[in-house]
Amino acid sequence: MAKSKKKRTAVGRPITPAVLGELKALGDWPDLDREFSPEGAWTHGYRIWTCHGYVSSGNETVGALRLERKGVGAGGFTLRTRQRVVHSGGITHSIRAEIRGRGDTIGSITDWTLASKYEGGKGPDRADLGMSRKGACKDGQVTLFVGGKTCTIQTQRPVASDWSLFEAVQRMAVEGVSPTFDVLEHLTIHRPYHRIRYGGVDQINWSGKSVKLHHYYQLGQGMLPYEYWLDASRRLVVVTTGARAYILDPKAHEKLDGKTGSGKDKRA
Amino acid sequence: MTASQTQGRRGGQSRREFIKLSGAAALALSTSSAAAFRAAGKNRPNILVIITDQHHADALSCVGNKYIQTPALDSLAAVGVSFRLSYSNNPVCSPARSALLTGRTSRETGVYVNGIPIHKGIPNMGQWLSAKGGYEAVYAGKWHLPSSYSTSIPGFRVLHTGIGGQGNVCDPAVAMACDAFIRGRKSDRPFLMVASFMQPHDICEWLRLNIDVPKRSRFPVSADWLPPLPANHAFPKVEPDRLKSTRARNEPSRGKWTADHWRYYRWSYFRHVEQVDGLIGLLLQALRDTGADRNTLVVFTSDHGEGMGHHQMVRKSSPYDEASRVPLIVSFPGRAREGRADTRHPVSGVDVMPTVCDYVGVAAPPEMRGRSLRKILERDVDEPDRFTVTEISGDTGRMLRTRKYKYVTYRGDPGKQLFDMEADPGELKNLAEDEAYTDVVAKHRKLLLDWEGELKVATNVPKKPGLW
Numbered sequence: 001m002a003k004s005k006k007k008r009t010a011v012g013r014p015i016t017p018a019v020l021g022e023l024k025a026l027g028d029w030p031d032l033d034r035e036f037s038p039e040g041a042w043t044h045g046y047r048i049w050t051c052h053g054y055v056s057s058g059n060e061t062v063g064a065l066r067l068e069r070k071g072v073g074a075g076g077f078t079l080r081t082r083q084r085v086v087h088s089g090g091i092t093h094s095i096r097a098e099i100r101g102r103g104d105t106i107g108s109i110t111d112w113t114l115a116s117k118y119e120g121g122k123g124p125d126r127a128d129l130g131m132s133r134k135g136a137c138k139d140g141q142v143t144l145f146v147g148g149k150t151c152t153i154q155t156q157r158p159v160a161s162d163w164s165l166f167e168a169v170q171r172m173a174v175e176g177v178s179p180t181f182d183v184l185e186h187l188t189i190h191r192p193y194h195r196i197r198y199g200g201v202d203q204i205n206w207s208g209k210s211v212k213l214h215h216y217y218q219l220g221q222g223m224l225p226y227e228y229w230l231d232a233s234r235r236l237v238v239v240t241t242g243a244r245a246y247i248l249d250p251k252a253h254e255k256l257d258g259k260t261g262s263g264k265d266k267r268a
Numbered sequence: 269m270t271a272s273q274t275q276g277r278r279g280g281q282s283r284r285e286f287i288k289l290s291g292a293a294a295l296a297l298s299t300s301s302a303a304a305f306r307a308a309g310k311n312r313p314n315i316l317v318i319i320t321d322q323h324h325a326d327a328l329s330c331v332g333n334k335y336i337q338t339p340a341l342d343s344l345a346a347v348g349v350s351f352r353l354s355y356s357n358n359p360v361c362s363p364a365r366s367a368l369l370t371g372r373t374s375r376e377t378g379v380y381v382n383g384i385p386i387h388k389g390i391p392n393m394g395q396w397l398s399a400k401g402g403y404e405a406v407y408a409g410k411w412h413l414p415s416s417y418s419t420s421i422p423g424f425r426v427l428h429t430g431i432g433g434q435g436n437v438c439d440p441a442v443a444m445a446c447d448a449f450i451r452g453r454k455s456d457r458p459f460l461m462v463a464s465f466m467q468p469h470d471i472c473e474w475l476r477l478n479i480d481v482p483k484r485s486r487f488p489v490s491a492d493w494l495p496p497l498p499a500n501h502a503f504p505k506v507e508p509d510r511l512k513s514t515r516a517r518n519e520p521s522r523g524k525w526t527a528d529h530w531r532y533y534r535w536s537y538f539r540h541v542e543q544v545d546g547l548i549g550l551l552l553q554a555l556r557d558t559g560a561d562r563n564t565l566v567v568f569t570s571d572h573g574e575g576m577g578h579h580q581m582v583r584k585s586s587p588y589d590e591a592s593r594v595p596l597i598v599s600f601p602g603r604a605r606e607g608r609a610d611t612r613h614p615v616s617g618v619d620v621m622p623t624v625c626d627y628v629g630v631a632a633p634p635e636m637r638g639r640s641l642r643k644i645l646e647r648d649v650d651e652p653d654r655f656t657v658t659e660i661s662g663d664t665g666r667m668l669r670t671r672k673y674k675y676v677t678y679r680g681d682p683g684k685q686l687f688d689m690e691a692d693p694g695e696l697k698n699l700a701e702d703e704a705y706t707d708v709v710a711k712h713r714k715l716l717l718d719w720e721g722e723l724k725v726a727t728n729v730p731k732k733p734g735l736w
Binding site for chain 2: 010013014050051052053054058062063085087088089090116118121122123124126128129130131146147149151185186188190191217219221222223224241242243244267
């Protein structure tokens with residue numbers, strides 16, 4: 001028979017900044033004393049942290065996300081993103097994207113490029129799995145260009161991406177509600193009928209510092225709810241969805257260097 | 269049996285048994301050359317096997333579930349045949365996958381619980397089709413035979429792995445690797461791709477993160493959207509002890525869930541399924557964009573189901589339909605019928621390997637326990653003798669499904685179950701002790717015993733009495 005598992009304590013509650021604190025996942029409060037303007041130029045780094053549902057086993061940082069915003073006339077923006085996730089066996093999946101969007105409530109995206117590649121891990125080289133995509137959204141239609149082919153998606157709603165929403169939520173009004181929009185997850189997968197709503201204020205302890213956070217949540221088709229927590233200066237410090245959290249950490253990418261992933265992942 | 273013959277969990281079968289069971293397979297795998305592979309592959313169709321993890325058979329909008337939107341799988345069902353009585357050979361991850369990828373039962377593969385490799389004497393689909401059919405076999409995602417993910421899988425080139433318990437993070441990378449492979453392919457050999465997604469298995473993490481019932485709805489606006497409780501949220505009075513204890517151990521019992529929390533769990537589960545549906549859409553789009561869809565047999569299924577509140581169950585492992593029945597959609601444009609639902613034939617994961625072999629024109633490995641579905645896929649035929657057997661993890665029980673009935677027996681438990689699946693599809697009225705059904709029970713017991721007598725169970729499976 002299978003080896004008996006040690007009794008493990010389940011977390012029991014959804015992941016929030018307070019729960020992340022209890023699970024010792026928040027780390028140090030990042031140095032955030034600088035002036036912050038959501039509409040200006042800024043760079044955020046996030047650790048991508050995952051929870052296996054237990055208090056003290058299986059929880060780990062698996063990746064990093066960096067967002068670099070620049071304002072572009074009339075409230076618009078460009079957002080450069082870099083996401084790396086280290087998978088079992090040491091395979092790193094990296095995505096770089098550049099997104100242009102409007103300065104409206106959800107930061108609706110207008111055009112973008114994305115490049116994806118796989119590195120590391122045993123076995124044959126994975127260079128042939130690298131891929132580039134382009135896309136644009138205009139007049140209720142998303143057009144995706146990949147490998148010389150064009151795919152269109154009809155939508156009468158504005159379109160955001162999971163990454164661009166990190167930018168937009170910082171500009172949302174307190175107690176605001178977004179219009180209905182569609183999400184293009186990873187600038188690739190269409191997830192319709194989303195809205196973001198204000199959820200109130202949470203007061204938490206972040207490595208000894210008492211912090212007031214504004215809470216927003218996003219519901220819609222195709223995705224688990226996303227929850228966003230912003231500090232008093234409207235800086236996005238924590239995002240959670242299901243068992244995954246993005247935790248503000250300017251050195252997230254540097255910390256990921258050297259991580260090799262689980263050699264033999266025994267978690268189901 | 270001596271200790272040396274038993275060889276422990278991972279030792280599997282004795283040398284003699286290995287040779288006996290795998291002679292044809294080993295010969296085929298060792299005598300083929302690379303050139304012969306290529307020649308053998310000419311004019312064969314591509315094969316795309318898409319596996320989700322823990323997918324309730326009714327968690328699809330194309331079967332009438334109005335609380336979920338699965339446009340990608342709906343589109344596949346629209347051009348294929350959906351088998352509505354498809355069952356897992358063993359409703360737990362590793363055992364089910366071993367059966368699906370070999371055509372042998374989980375006890376024959378030696379994978380009678382999670383975390384055991386397939387017995388070396390039994391070829392998997394990648395080994396068999398690359399050796400016998402000249403296929404380029406690639407694998408992406410969850411493996412779990414024995415490790416959840418591995419960069420080294422016999423018979424396959426591994427495109428990508430994943431992260432245990434985190435389908436939300438790793439499945440997009442699995443899909444993008446498969447997408448890139450299909451679009452960038454230049455070889456004239458046919459491909460066999462297994463795209464094995466983790467979702468909606470993340471519901472297991474969700475359960476551990478949502479044991480406690482919140483004082484107020486976490487997302488108040490969603491209250492009107494929550495799906496209702498299932499019609500069979502209750503459970504039969506007479507049940508095997510193992511089912512009762514499973515229910516008592518699970519999160520809803522520990523957290524004393526309210527009806528609304530059960531409904532919220534069901535709502536959340538559907539979002540997990542929608543997540544993977546979008547990724548499956550990426551693969552199907554790649555097939556269409558490259559024109560490969562016209563010559564690709566697509567098989568979509570899952571390793572096992574999800575309790576989803578039926579019988580107040582969550583997760584898997586039970587013989588009830590919510591855990592043991594799985595979606596199975598097969599499409600092959602121009603060859604298989606389109607937009608059909610088969611509601612009368614009990615079929616199983618062990619039928620996939622012989623079906624694939626049948627379509628690619630390669631003899632199936634010896635001693636297949638399943639039967640090709642090709643006739644059902646192509647014509648409105650009736651095969652009334654079809655039945656399926658589901659083994660229960662740890663070799664603790666069996667479930668036999670015939671067209672009308674389901675018979676369940678657990679080792680060392682006098683509490684047998686018999687359900688009339690036509691009159692009582694929710695499995696609420698146990699007829700096993702009803703004198704009017706004595707003959708039905710006896711007939712099903714004999715069918716099961718005869719089936720058991722045919723099997724060549726791997727020697728690493730402990731022999732235990734008390735099943736009958």
